[in-house]
Amino acid sequence: xxxxxxxxxxxxxxxxxxxxxxxxxxxxxxxxxxxxxxxxxxxxxxxxxxxxxxxxxxxxxxxxxxxxxxxxxxxxxxxxxxxxxxxxxxxxxxxxxxxxxxxxxxxxxxxxxxxxxxxxxxxxxxxxxxxxxxxxxxxxxxxxxxxxxxxxxxxxxxxxxxxxxxxxxxxxxxxxxxxxxxxxxxxxxxxxxxxxxxxxxxxxxxxxxxxxxxxxxxxxxxxxxxxxxxxxxxxxxxxxxxxxxxxxxxxxxxxxxxxxxxxxxxxxxxxxxxxxxxxxxxxxxxxxxxxxxxxxxxxxxxxxx
Amino acid sequence: xxxxxxxxxxxxxxxxxxxxxxxxxxxxxxxxxxxxxxxxxxxxxxxxxxxxxxxxxxxxxxxxxxxxxxxxxxxxxxxxxxxxxxxxxxxxxxxxxxxxxxxxxxxxxxxxxxxxxxxxxxxxxxxxxxxxxxxxxxxxxxxxxxxxxxxxxxxxxxxxxxxxxxxxxxxxxxxxxxxxxxxxxxxxxxxxxxxxxxxxxxxxxxxxxxxxxxxxxxxxxxxxxxxxxxxxxxxxxxxxxxxxxxxxxxxxxxxxxxxxxxxxxxxxx
Numbered sequence: 001x002x003x004x005x006x007x008x009x010x011x012x013x014x015x016x017x018x019x020x021x022x023x024x025x026x027x028x029x030x031x032x033x034x035x036x037x038x039x040x041x042x043x044x045x046x047x048x049x050x051x052x053x054x055x056x057x058x059x060x061x062x063x064x065x066x067x068x069x070x071x072x073x074x075x076x077x078x079x080x081x082x083x084x085x086x087x088x089x090x091x092x093x094x095x096x097x098x099x100x101x102x103x104x105x106x107x108x109x110x111x112x113x114x115x116x117x118x119x120x121x122x123x124x125x126x127x128x129x130x131x132x133x134x135x136x137x138x139x140x141x142x143x144x145x146x147x148x149x150x151x152x153x154x155x156x157x158x159x160x161x162x163x164x165x166x167x168x169x170x171x172x173x174x175x176x177x178x179x180x181x182x183x184x185x186x187x188x189x190x191x192x193x194x195x196x197x198x199x200x201x202x203x204x205x206x207x208x209x210x211x212x213x214x215x216x217x218x219x220x221x222x223x224x225x226x227x228x229x230x231x232x233x234x235x236x237x238x239x240x241x242x243x244x245x246x247x248x249x250x251x252x253x254x255x256x257x258x259x260x261x262x263x264x265x266x267x268x269x270x271x272x273x274x275x276x277x278x279x280x281x282x283x284x285x286x287x288x289x290x291x292x293x294x295x296x297x298x299x300x301x302x303x304x305x
Numbered sequence: 306x307x308x309x310x311x312x313x314x315x316x317x318x319x320x321x322x323x324x325x326x327x328x329x330x331x332x333x334x335x336x337x338x339x340x341x342x343x344x345x346x347x348x349x350x351x352x353x354x355x356x357x358x359x360x361x362x363x364x365x366x367x368x369x370x371x372x373x374x375x376x377x378x379x380x381x382x383x384x385x386x387x388x389x390x391x392x393x394x395x396x397x398x399x400x401x402x403x404x405x406x407x408x409x410x411x412x413x414x415x416x417x418x419x420x421x422x423x424x425x426x427x428x429x430x431x432x433x434x435x436x437x438x439x440x441x442x443x444x445x446x447x448x449x450x451x452x453x454x455x456x457x458x459x460x461x462x463x464x465x466x467x468x469x470x471x472x473x474x475x476x477x478x479x480x481x482x483x484x485x486x487x488x489x490x491x492x493x494x495x496x497x498x499x500x501x502x503x504x505x506x507x508x509x510x511x512x513x514x515x516x517x518x519x520x521x522x523x524x525x526x527x528x529x530x531x532x533x534x535x536x537x538x539x540x541x542x543x544x545x546x547x548x549x550x551x552x553x554x555x556x557x558x559x560x561x562x563x564x565x566x567x568x569x570x571x572x573x574x
Contacts, residue, residue, distance in 0.1 A: 025400035032389035032452055033408060039449040040415050043426030050429040101325065108322040121560045125553070126326050132552035133333045134545045135510050136529040140537060141332035141339075144349055184329065234417070242419025245512065250534040261421050261513070268425065268517065274432065281425045285418065292417070 044285075051278035062272030072279045080263050080280065087259040088287065090172065091241035094179035095187075098236050099229070101180070102187040106228070107221075109188075110195030127188050130181075139178055139251050143169055146177075146252075170254035178246040186235040194228025195221075230299050238288055260284050333549065340542035347536035358539040365540035371528035372544050375509050378440065378524060382447035383504040389448070390455025391497055395489075397456070398463040412453045423450060424517035431518065438520030446518045447511060451504040458503060462496025495563075502555065509548070 051072055053064035077084075109127070113120040130138055146152055146168050156162040168174050202224065206216040222229075244261025247253035253262075260280055267277040339348055343355040363369035393412070396402070415423065427446050431438060470492065474484040490497075512526035519527060529541055 022400065022402050025396045025402045028392040028396035028400075029402070029408065032393040032456075033411065035389055036411055036415065036449065036452060039427065039430075039445055040411070040423070043423070043430040046430040046433055047422070047426040050433070104318060104321055105325045108318050112318060112322075118564065121564070123322075123326070125556050125560070126329065128556075129333060129549075129553065130329055131506065131510070132549045133336055134526060134529060134548070136512060136526055136533065137336050137537075137541065137545045138332040140529075140533050141335040145331065145335060147349075181332075238417060238419055242421040242513070244421065245530070250530070264421055264425060265516070268428070274429065277425055278429055281422045285422045288417075288419065 047278045047281055050274055051282050053275040053278075055275075062274065064275055069275065072275050073283070076276060076279045076283060080260070083258055083260050083263050084283065084287070086257070087241050087261070087284070088291075090176050090179060090247070090257075090259060091237050093176045094183070094240050095233050095237045097176065097180040098184050098187040099233060102184055102191055102232065103229075106188050106191035106195055110192045111198060111200070114196070124189075124192070127192075128185050131185055135182060136245060136251075139182060139246055142178055142181065143252055146174065169252055170257070172257055174252040175247045175257045175259075178252040179240045179243060182243075182246065183236040183240055186239070187232040190231040190235060191225060191228040194225040198224055226299065230296065234292060234295075238292070241288060242284060336542050337546045337549070340539055340546045342539050342542075344539045348539045348542065358543045362540055362543055365538050367523070367528050367532070368525075368538060368540040368544055371523045371525045374440070374523060375525040378443050378447060379505045379508040381444050382451055382508045383501050385444070385448040386451035386455050386504045387497060387501045390452045390500060391459050391493070393452070394456045394459035394463050395493075397460055412456050415450055416453045416457075420450075420511075420513040421517075424514040427514070428517040438518055439522045440519075442518045442520075443515055443522060443524065446514050447508040450511075450514065451507055454503055454507060455500040458500035459493065459496045462493050466492055499559075506552070 049066060050064070052066070052068050052070060053072075054067040054069040056063045056065045105127070109120060109123045113123055144150060148154075148167055148169070153162065153168055157164055157166075162168075198221065202220050203216060206220045211219065241259075242261055244259055244265050245251055247257045247259045247262055248265075249255065260283075264277045264280045264284075267273045267280065339351075340358055341354050341356065342348055342351055343353040343357070344350075345352070393408075397405075397408070402408075424446070427442070427449075428438075431442055436442060466489070471484050471488050474488045479487065510526060511524075512530060515524050515527055516530070523531075525544065529537070532538065532541060
């Protein structure tokens with residue numbers, strides 16, 4: 001499964017295969033690699049160039065010239081620093097929420113259901129089921145379920161657990177909730193992949209050595225499933241930090257919850273300010289690369305606890 | 306005491322998991338139920354059961370057209386990405402070549418890049434190159450982000466393939482083409498099908514990259530985003546529910562057939 005991409009180490013080439021002429025390999029690789037170069041690498045370069053563009057004087061909206069207008073980045077950090085911080089704050093919160101939700105579920109599917117392969121397959125299908133209903137519609141469904149007139153919120157208000165004039169949709173809590181919900185399968189599946197391979201004899205050994213349940217979990221189960229946790233957190237954190245659907249007005253957010261994605265969208269379409277949109281994208285990408293490499297290095301050398 | 310504690314912990318995880326599954330399914334059930342709502346203009350309050358939305362689906366012009374657009378884009382992008390990705394997967398497992406690490410990195414990066422960066426990047430490229438946005442640019446974009454997922458999925462299958470099968474074919478004087486189409490391809494097929502289904506699902510549900518590269522061309526998710534602001538017609542729920550049922554049936558069928566195959570293999574072995 002592709003979701004295990006980050007969790008599993010790539011298979012080593014079959015040693016018995018005789019080294020054949022590299023011409024065949026080149027023919028097999030070239031079309032796909034050229035495609036990715038043209039539509040993945042060139043766009044990134046194009047994005048960097050665009051981010052330094054300057055507005056052509058006396059022209060309509062959306063006409064820019066190549067330049068080295070590095071001040072675009074200063075403008076972006078000054079005007080949208082708040083949105084950048086908010087994006088990563090929401091992304092961290094939603095990732096933690098998704099992790100707390102997913103870990104027990106992944107343990108249940110990977111360990112508890114091990115003896116029932118058919119039930120296990122059914123449970124996995126249920127986990128990925130949200131992917132089969134449109135991303136936008138399932139987010140909109142939460143908006144309507146959690147709206148002020150909806151059953152959940154009116155019950156909470158009737159029980160005085162929420163103030164009568166309080167809202168849920170449009171708040172940071174709602175956005176974080178939606179982000180976490182939408183990316184739960186990306187968290188659950190890699191953790192499941194790790195736990196499914198967990199050798200239960202290690203757990204038994206821990207019990208034999210009088211480790212309590214908490215100790216067994218933190219010293220044995222969690223470290224052994226760390227690859228799954230790491231890939232799961234990356235697979236959720238990265239798309240969440242660039243998302244703008246959940247935080248937009250028409251879905252779970254409001255103007256006070258705008259993330260980087262929302263700013264990029266409005267700069268791109270409403271203001272047609274391509275250099276600012278590009279600079280924001282570059283900052284988002286750079287920040288993610290830095291955060292991810294620090295995170296991977298840390299979790300690679302030290303124990304997760 | 307310990308036994309009670311154990312029993313309790315086992316019981317807790319069952320209760321938790323059942324509740325968690327129920328939670329995951331809430332918005333799905335909501336969407337399906339509201340596809341049967343006798344709604345006018347907006348589909349927020351329940352106004353009674355009807356089958357009209359399902360029967361007269363294409364009366365709601367935008368829904369039907371955008372759905373067809375998404376299917377066309379999905380099919381073309383899937384065919385392109387599956388072909389290119391399968392070729393790369395075979396090369397990665399079967400051949401040694403220079404720049405192997407660089408190739409792997411190039412395949413990994415698109416999966417680790419937020420969609421909005423991929424989307425704005427492509428948009429900047431198309432803008433600079435003067436390529437008008439439309440169905441063509443959407444297909445180009447979707448093919449790009451699907452390739453990596455195809456490679457990951459098919460590569461596992463290639464790695465599990467016994468090279469002795471192909472050697473047997475060559476020993477029996479099959480040409481390289483015959484070996485590929487009669488031996489390698491059928492053995493890889495389950496992996497290729499899984500990759501194609503994943504590609505189609507990714508393409509069909511993509512919103513962010515599509516928004517930045519589609520111009521006036523409307524896909525189903527793009528239609529939904531516009532409709533969300535001004536009132537979602539129940540017909541949109543019909544399309545989403547139908548797609549959901551088809552996908553679930555496909556997944557369950559593939560799981561059952563895989564289980565049946567394992568049973569058969571276990572018997573013959």
